[in-house]
Structures are given as structure tokens and as C-alpha cells.
Amino acid sequence: MSGFRRYAFAFGPLAAAALWGGMYVxxxxxxxxxxxxxxxxxxVALGGLALWLGVRLTGRRTGIDRADWPAFVGLGGWVALTIATQFLGTELTNASQGSLLTVLTPVFAVALGASVLGERVTRPKAGGIVIAAVGTVIIIAGQYDLTTIAAGNAAGVGLLVVASFAWAGYTVWGVSVVRKYSALTAATYSTIAATPMLAVLAAVELAVLGRGIASIPVTAESIFATAYLGLAATAAAWYLWYKGLEFVSAGTVAVFFFLQPVVGISLGALLLGERIDPGFVVGSLVVVGGVWLVSRERADDTDHQQHGNDHQKRNDTNQ
Incomplete structure (x- = not known):
């Protein structure tokens, strides 16, 4: 792997973290x-449409094997579970409790990557994850009152934990699909598969609330929120997230999730003039150090793994 491509995978997950930075708010x-x-x-409906148009405009031929369609539907299930539990959990919790997503998702992804895919959890990788998690806690402590994490709606907190696990599942079980097809194909058809699942949940919700689809206001605010969440936080971010999986392990990509509050608070300071305290600066440096440690260690491991694969291919050819 060349010096540039060795770390090029970082741009995708990093950009995704940037797009997710303001998603909670x-x-x-x-x-x-x-x-x-x-x-x-x-x-998800808007995001799926945008991704499908991306497939059409790029002229990419999917050529998906019929036997692989259940894998795409399964990824759609992870997506639907993530969105439903994340949004319902967000509605029931406060900002400090919402930060559980940031801390738990990488941990779940690394654990699933090791148990499901057999990814190695070396000491540098484990250490980098711990360092990044500590940095995230420092950042969150400076922005929110951490005592409120234990207060409020326990069901909402539980839903956020499920959302963290579900996104880790979407990441880990997406590895084989991404590498067989592409990040764009995997993101597109998993999102499309999730759309009817969430349509059913939306219909039930509106029925329980005694509302119809016509009751949803069409205003500048609702259009902006839907466009941001659908085009930026879904279509673009999910594609960029999966793009990282084309190069490195699920656990490595997931570590970039720790950068989400760093980017979000930085954008708030830049665009809204929000205050940044010293704890944010310290925590951000700690997070970046942990992410760098993991990405460097896994880049080295990816090089060794690629050399091993090439060697095996040569042996198979000689035989």
C-alpha cells in the first residue's frame, strides 16, 4: 500500500464524522x-433516493448476485434498527445521554469485529481506543453536566445503547458486502432495503398519535431538517463511512466515530460563535492521539495482511 493510500481511508470516516457532528441537535x-x-x-427515503441517483449517474453496474440480496436486506435491518432506536432515544433523552452513541459504537464495533470477523485486537489498537474514549469523555464533561446521564428516561438510554450496537452491526456485517461490490452499492441498496421497514414504523407512529401524513408541516424548517438528515447525514455520510471499509478493518473505521463531538463542537464554534473551553482542546488532542494510534497500527497490519494475501495468490497460481 502506497504512503498516500495507507492513510487515505481516513478521509471517508472523518468526513462522515463531520457530517454527523450536528446531527443530534x-x-x-x-x-x-x-x-x-x-x-x-x-x-432514509431521501437518502436512499440520493444514493440510487448516484449509482445511476456514475453508470455503475451493480451486478448483484441473487444469493447476496439477503445480505443487503440484513444490512437494511441494521439501518432500520439504528434509525428507529436512535431517533426515539434522542427524543426521550438529553444531550449528555445522547453522547452514549459516540462512546459505545466504536467499542461495540471492535468487539463484533473480533468475534464475527476475527479481526485482531492488538495492544496498540486497544490502547488507542481507550485513549480516544477518555478524550471523548473529557470533551463531553466540558460541554454537558455528566450527572444528568444517570437522570431522566431509562428507556431512552436503553434505546441509545441499542442504536450504538446496531450501527456497529451495520459496520461489521457490511465489510464483506462492501469489499465484494463497492461502498456506493452497499450503502445504496442497504438504505433502500431499510426504507419500507421504517415506513411501517412511521405508519404505526402516526396512527398511535392520531395523525396523518398530511399533518406533517411543509415549512422551511422541516425541509432543511429533512434535507440535512437525508442528504448529508445519510446519503453522503453512509457512503463515506463504508468507503473506509474498502481499505481497513471495521474496528479501525469505527474508531473515527470518536471524532464526531470534536467536529460538531468545532463547527458550533466556527459557525455559531459557541464557546470552546480548555477541556475541549485537551480532550480533542487526546481523541486525535488515540485515533492516530489505531489507524497507524492497523495500516501496518493491513500492509502485512496484503503481502500475505499476495504470497498466497502466487502459491495458488504456481500450484
Whole structure:
């Protein structure tokens, strides 16, 4: 792997983290005019449409084997579970509790990567994850009152934990699909598969609330929220997230999730003039150090693994 491509995978997950930086605030705000499950459906439906148009415009031929369609449907199930539990959990919790997503998702992804895919969890990788997690806690402690994590709605916290696990599942079980086809194909058809699942949940939600689809207001605010969540936080971010899986392990890609609060708070300071305290600076440096340690260690391991694969291919050819 060349010096550039050795770390090029980082741009995808890093960009995805940037797009997710303001997602909690936008989604929480959007629930004042669109119910959570319904907004989840609108988000994924718009994102799936945008990704499908991307496939068509790039002229990419999918050529998906019929035997692989269940894998795409399975990924769609992970997506639907993630969105439903994340949005409902966000509605029921506060900002500090919402930070559980950031801390737990990489941990779940590394554990699943090791148990499901047999990915190695070396000491540098484990150490980098711990360092990045500590940095994230420092950042969150400076922004929120951590005592409120134990307060409030326990069901909402439980839903956020499930959402963290589900996104880790989407990441880990997406590895084989991404590497057989492409990041764009995997993101597109898994999102499309999730759309009818979330449509059912949205219909149930609206029925329980005694509302119809016509009750959803069409305003500048609702259009902006749906567009941001559907086009930026879904279509673009999910493709970029999966793009990282084309190069390295699921556990390595997941570590970039720790950068989400760093990017989100930085954007808030840059665009909204929000205050940044010293704890944010210290925590950000700690997070970046942990992510760098993991990405460097796995880049080295990827080189060794690739050399081993090439050697095996040569042996198979000679035989």
C-alpha cells in the first residue's frame, strides 16, 4: 500500500464524522414538528433516493448476485434498527445521554469485529481506543453536566445503547458486502432495503398519535431538517463511512466515530460563535492521539495482511 493510500481511508470516516457532528441537535430540533419514527423514514427515503441517483449517474453496474440480496436486506435491518432506536432515544433523552452513541459504537464495533470477523485486537489498537474514549469523555464533561446521564428516561438510554450496537452491526456485517461490490452499492441498496421497514414504523407512529401524513408541516424548517438528515447525514455520510471499509478493518473505521463531538463542537464554534473551553482542546488532542494510534497500527497490519494475501495468490497460481 502506497504512503498516500495507507492513510487515505481516513478521509471517508472523518468526513462522515463531520457530517454527523450536528446531527443530534438537528434531529432533536426536528422532532418539534415531525415525530421521530416518521422523520427517520423521511431521512432514509431521501437518502436512499440520493444514493440510487448516484449509482445511476456514475453508470455503475451493480451486478448483484441473487444469493447476496439477503445480505443487503440484513444490512437494511441494521439501518432500520439504528434509525428507529436512535431517533426515539434522542427524543426521550438529553444531550449528555445522547453522547452514549459516540462512546459505545466504536467499542461495540471492535468487539463484533473480533468475534464475527476475527479481526485482531492488538495492544496498540486497544490502547488507542481507550485513549480516544477518555478524550471523548473529557470533551463531553466540558460541554454537558455528566450527572444528568444517570437522570431522566431509562428507556431512552436503553434505546441509545441499542442504536450504538446496531450501527456497529451495520459496520461489521457490511465489510464483506462492501469489499465484494463497492461502498456506493452497499450503502445504496442497504438504505433502500431499510426504507419500507421504517415506513411501517412511521405508519404505526402516526396512527398511535392520531395523525396523518398530511399533518406533517411543509415549512422551511422541516425541509432543511429533512434535507440535512437525508442528504448529508445519510446519503453522503453512509457512503463515506463504508468507503473506509474498502481499505481497513471495521474496528479501525469505527474508531473515527470518536471524532464526531470534536467536529460538531468545532463547527458550533466556527459557525455559531459557541464557546470552546480548555477541556475541549485537551480532550480533542487526546481523541486525535488515540485515533492516530489505531489507524497507524492497523495500516501496518493491513500492509502485512496484503503481502500475505499476495504470497498466497502466487502459491495458488504456481500450484
Amino acid at each position: 438537528v434531529s432533536k430540533w426536528s422532532f418539534t414538528f415531525v415525530p421521530p419514527a416518521t422523520m427517520g423514514f423521511l431521512r
